[in-house]
Amino acid sequence: MSTTPPPAEGDPAEGKRRRPGQLEAQVVTILVEAARPLTPGEVRDRLDASGALSYSAVVTTLTRLFDKGAVTRQRDGRAYRYGAIRDAAALVAERMSRLLVAEPDHTSVLRRFVSTLNERDEQILRALLNEDADP
Incomplete structure (x- = not known):
């Protein structure tokens, strides 16, 4: 059973900007909960059924996650399907480590x-x- 995460504080659906990394964490959570790899459209529909979140924002986020090694990507026709490798907590910990190393x-x-x-x-x-x- 997959559940759509409630709008988080700072969610654009509530008229506020997301915190840095928040969309990535929400996307990874959706992928972790999914029984199979998802297309960007499926991810967007699970994140925001209202359609306020743009498809391109989801594709950009998924591409960044793929480049970071946080998700898998496999071709499915003209689109890609994405699956989670790490959970949201691992992404936050990695971001904290990168910030610490920079100082x-x-x-x-x-x-x-x-x-x-x-x-x-x-x-x-x-x-x-x-x-x-x-x-």
């Missing part, structure tokens, strides 16, 4: 990042770090 002062970036976490996320991060520290 030479990792300590300051990580310190500031941790200071912005809510208590629950900080506890999760501490548990993950402790998990890695255990022999």
Whole structure:
């Protein structure tokens, strides 16, 4: 059973811009939930049944995801079908890693990042770090 994700905060369907990477995450979620690879039109229909999202925006997003190695692509007639390789969480983690690598002062970036976490996320991060520290 595939479910259409609800409009996310910043979704153009609500008259606001998407956050960077948000459309990619939504597309990957659709592909992960699909029982088979999807065409761009099928992805668009599952993302936005109203038709407000352009076909070209979906094709561009799928092409970028393919170039990043996040989705597979196979020819199906004149179109391509796309399938997920990674989930949305992996894409976000990869984006965070790229941003960190781009900044030479990792300590300051990580310190500031941790200071912005809510208590629950900080506890999760501490548990993950402790998990890695255990022999």
